[in-house]
Amino acid sequence: MAKGTSLQDPFLNTLRKDRIPVSIFLINGIKLQGTIESFDQFVIVLNNNSNQMVYKHAISTIVPSKNVNTQNFEND
Structure with a gap:
């Protein structure tokens, strides 16, 4: 499991x-927008005027509004 979460x-x-x-795109095509408040192994809490818990298994894609430097991320 640790290998899958290293990035x-x-x-x-x-x-x-x-x-x-x-912007978080779900596997059913719905687009959610906001900022990530917290996350764990199974869910992401997204804030856009109110908190919304999104199950990771329902997520297709996460698109940040600006580039994120991934060079320093550990990748086993």
Whole structure:
């Protein structure tokens, strides 16, 4: 499991800490927008005037509003 999260966790944590607005596309085509408040192994809490819990298994794509430097992320 740790191998699968070696890129995901630092990426999401950077988006959360820097409060970078994101667009999250779900597998059913719905687009959600906001900032990531928190996340764990199974969910992301997205804030856009109110908190919304999104299950990771329902997410297709996360698109940040600006580039995120991934060079320093650990990648096993």
